Amino acid sequence: MWQDYASLGLSLRAHPLALLRARLPAPRWLHAERLRRQPNGRLVGTCGLVTARQKPGTARGVLFLTLEDETGTIPVIVWRHVQARFGPALLHGRLLAIRGQWRRQGEGEHAVCHLIAGHVQDLSAWLGELAVPSRDFH
Incomplete structure (x- = not known):
């Protein structure tokens, strides 16, 4: 599945983060949808594929990053x-956890939002755990 996502940008299976989400402490690591609702200036954490x-x-x-x-x-x-x-994490990491300050200008769906990074952690090794092993049908 990770290979599908890495080479094609899509997979017929779940998004890699959906499978890894349980490993992240929920109150601290917000997904994109929840992050968009945060007020300006709040300290937040998120995780995504670069x-x-x-x-x-x-x-x-x-440096401008887009996480997904x-x-x-x-x-x-x-x-x-x-x-x-x-x-090194910023230049080579494929899966990053980033904490920082959430910036928001405006309200509703037209608000301009971004995260100002303060701390970065490379979690790319987690992606290797998603590889599906070959099945032995003998």
Whole structure:
């Protein structure tokens, strides 16, 4: 299933995070749908597959990540000092848990929201546990 998702961006089975969600302490790690309802300035944690990394030359070294979980996407902004502290995880991690400050401008479905990263943890090793072993039919 992870191989499907990694190569195609989709799987006929459940989203990898739906299968791993039980391992995350529920009150601390919010999924994208719940995160969108959080007020501006709240300290939150989330976890998702990295679907995009962007570091435009015009952004003065700021890294923009997009995480995806079973309920949607989460835009993340990573300032330089956080990149210096968690560089390998940010550059190579496929499944990241990120804690930081939730920023929200506006209300309802038109609100502009993103997470300002403060702490990053690479949980990519968990994805290897999702591999389906070959069945022996002998």
